[in-house]
Every structure is written in structure tokens, then in C-alpha cells.
Amino acid sequence: MNEAFIAGRALVSALGPDLGSAMTALAAGAAPRSITLSDGSAWPCYTIDDDEADWVSRSRRLIQRAVAEAGALDRRGALFVASSSLDIGLLETTHDFVRDHHEFAETVAGWLGWQGPVYTVSTACTSGLNALLSARTLVRHGVVPEALVLGLELRNTLTLGGFAGMQLLSPTGALPYGLGRNGLVLGEAVAALHVSAQPSRWRIAGGANVVDGRDPAGSIESAVIDMCHQALADSGLTASDISLVKPQAAGGAASDATEARALRQVFDPLPPLVSFKAAIGHTLGASGIAELALLTACLECGAWPRADHAQDPALQAPLANVPPSHARHVLASILGFGGGHTAVVLEDMRA
Known part of the structure; x- marks a missing residue:
């Protein structure tokens, strides 16, 4: 294969x-x-x-x-x-x-x-x-x-x-x-x-799509957890292998809290987090591709989005102000209407 x-x-x-x-x-x-x-x-x-x-x-x-x-x-x-x-x-x-x-x-x-x-x-x-x-x-x-x-x-x-x-x-x-x-x-x-199929820097290691429509316009905590576990299993990794997470982090009062709680249950300790939605907005169906393009380019050149707004301490999930010094495996997720919870894991072959 x-x-x-x-x-x-x-x-x-x-x-x-x-x-x-x-x-x-x-x-x-x-x-x-x-x-x-x-x-x-x-x-x-x-x-x-x-x-x-x-x-x-x-x-x-x-x-x-x-x-x-x-x-x-x-x-x-x-x-x-x-x-x-x-x-x-x-x-x-x-x-x-x-x-x-x-x-x-x-x-x-x-x-x-x-x-x-x-x-x-x-x-x-x-x-x-x-x-x-x-x-x-x-x-x-x-x-x-x-x-x-x-x-x-x-x-x-x-x-x-x-x-x-x-x-x-x-x-x-x-x-x-x-x-x-x-x-x-x-x-x-x-x-x-x-x-x-030709080798290059970023390997698509795995991913998962979990659909749970109990809240058609929001995310479900258990579905976020299942999404992460399934994506890790598909990639042959454990939570401790992930060096950086790009969550949905869209700015919704309830949805951000639900996602942060789920991530804290998957990752202990929580790896650095990054969000691009304060820079380009939520680009909906394009967001997964747009944000992966930004994420991989940032990790290569050291550019990083500003996270200068006050973080909510209740979430216990602060966004990183600088890129991690070493990020071999990164998990990126998007949550969507209809109960879609999707994640992709990338591996930096040069890290």
C-alpha cells in the first residue's frame, strides 16, 4: 500500500x-x-x-x-x-x-x-x-x-x-x-x-470522521473524543505522540468550551494549540484545506498567528504564542453542522 x-x-x-x-x-x-x-x-x-x-x-x-x-x-x-x-x-x-x-x-x-x-x-x-x-x-x-x-x-x-x-x-x-x-x-x-504517492515533507498519517447529529448546529463532547482516538489509531499513534493540535476553535461560547473539555480528556498534558480563525475567519467547507496550508507553512518558516486576545482561563486550553520547537506529529480538526467531527494527522518527515 x-x-x-x-x-x-x-x-x-x-x-x-x-x-x-x-x-x-x-x-x-x-x-x-x-x-x-x-x-x-x-x-x-x-x-x-x-x-x-x-x-x-x-x-x-x-x-x-x-x-x-x-x-x-x-x-x-x-x-x-x-x-x-x-x-x-x-x-x-x-x-x-x-x-x-x-x-x-x-x-x-x-x-x-x-x-x-x-x-x-x-x-x-x-x-x-x-x-x-x-x-x-x-x-x-x-x-x-x-x-x-x-x-x-x-x-x-x-x-x-x-x-x-x-x-x-x-x-x-x-x-x-x-x-x-x-x-x-x-x-x-x-x-x-x-x-x-511521491514522498515529500508532510505525510498524511491518518484521520477520522465521526458523525453525531444530536446537536445539528454544534459539537458533541463524546464525538470529539472518539474522533481524536480514531484518528490516532488510524495513524498508529498515541495521544502522547502529538506535538501540536489545531482545533476548530471558532469562537462560539458553547462550542469552544465543549471542544476544550474533550481535548483535555484525550491529551494529558494538553499539547500546544493553534487557531487561524482570528486571521482568516471560519472559511466553512474550505477551512480544513486552508488551515492545513497555513499550519504546514507556519511550521516550516516559523511564522505564527497572533493570539493577543485574552484567553478564557475556564477552558484550560490556551493558544500558543509561538510555534513548538519540535512538532513531528500534528492533529488538525474541523467540527461542522450536521454532527460532523473530522480530524487529520500529519507527520513532518524532517522533524
Whole structure:
């Protein structure tokens, strides 16, 4: 059986047009824009700095830019399009809502000249990590020699309005694991991970997806625990092998507390924690891919997101201000609507 590695990566986000720009801007962070909805309410949102009005032209350019940054690709491999909103931004303007769910992925494949199999993964916020685990499976079993996983969360107002209607958004700013946290701040991102059987620095060691829908809009403590244990078992590791955890840490009052309690039961002591949502927002279906691109780049170059907001001492889970000096194995998780709890474990082959 093959191993699966991250051969290339890319990110277009509020931090800049590429991953290099993101590393430069990360310490200072990006400022969210204020988006006004039709009911007159205004919400902060981390958007990509590209104001072209035409949704299709803008999206095509951003996706092609990210794919180019991810490196040379065999377009006969597998393409995974992971998103919670897909092309809803376009449908808002055309009002053509009678479309096949997979049509946007096929459109993206056409923009890229893709010749291999194309998959849509839309499991809410866990879309990106679930797509990555599926790509790993295909590569490990030799179905394809490589795959491209695209995490896409593109401009639209339906998503923002939906979260606002559920009273899940912060009117002020994202405070992951913070004192006085009061909700999420959403973000826009186009991210890419190139998965290959050819050895490179980051090996996808394992992962797990646990679905527990008892709280459709929140996380379940026992499911977070099971997710971690299953991901560790799939990777052949124990909790003590993990040097760094990137949790969901979205800034919700209850969800952050639930997650922190679960992590403390899995890890004793708790390894360093890092969150990127105060830098790029919660990019929903793209978040797993966007945050893994940031995480691996940070560990390579030493850049690190600011964690200068006051941490909530009740959580007993402070975010690290600096990267760990040694991080052989890292666990990254995303929790999503519908009861999705997904984690991926990476191994730094150079650590």
C-alpha cells in the first residue's frame, strides 16, 4: 500500500493572494470587512481582496491562481471540490436554483482542463478534511497516483444571512478560545492541497470522521473524543505522540468550551494549540484545506498567528504564542453542522 503526502499547497484568503503573502501578513492579521445584509444588519467577514463584480470570472481566476501555486499536477488524477456553499453566489444573481449538485465541480474541472475523475464533497464545515481523507484513500490504494483537493468558500450572502439568522455570528470579532467570545466570523478562501504517492515533507498519517447529529448546529463532547482516538489509531499513534493540535476553535461560547473539555480528556498534558480563525475567519467547507496550508507553512518558516486576545482561563486550553520547537506529529480538526467531527494527522518527515 502506498503512503500519501502533501506535494504542494496554496491559499488565497483575506491574508493575501498566495501563501507567501499570508505568511508575511499573519502576525499582523487581516481586518474583516463589514458586510450589510438586506435586512440592514452588518457583520464582519474576512473576504478576499478582489472586488470584481462578475462572480464567474472572479472565481475562475482565484481558483486558477491557487492551482498554479500548488505546483505541477497530473490532470489525469482525481479532483476533489470541497465546499459548503459551492456556486450559491452565482445562483443568487441568476436565480437558477434548479441545478445538479455536482455541476459546479464539473465547471471547475473545465476551468482547469481536468481529465481525471471529479468529485464533489459537501459535508458542511468538514468538507475539506473529508475530501482530503478520500484523496488519501485513492492514492494509498493506487487508484490514482495523485489528487488535487480544492477547498472553496466563495462570495455569497446566503451563507452569511443563514448564520446571522441562527444568531451564531459575532458582531465584533473572532475570539477563538477567548474570554468574552461571542460568535463566529466567517471568511472567504480558495485553498489547494496536492496529494501524491511521491514522498515529500508532510505525510498524511491518518484521520477520522465521526458523525453525531444530536446537536445539528454544534459539537458533541463524546464525538470529539472518539474522533481524536480514531484518528490516532488510524495513524498508529498515541495521544502522547502529538506535538501540536489545531482545533476548530471558532469562537462560539458553547462550542469552544465543549471542544476544550474533550481535548483535555484525550491529551494529558494538553499539547500546544493553534487557531487561524482570528486571521482568516471560519472559511466553512474550505477551512480544513486552508488551515492545513497555513499550519504546514507556519511550521516550516516559523511564522505564527497572533493570539493577543485574552484567553478564557475556564477552558484550560490556551493558544500558543509561538510555534513548538519540535512538532513531528500534528492533529488538525474541523467540527461542522450536521454532527460532523473530522480530524487529520500529519507527520513532518524532517522533524
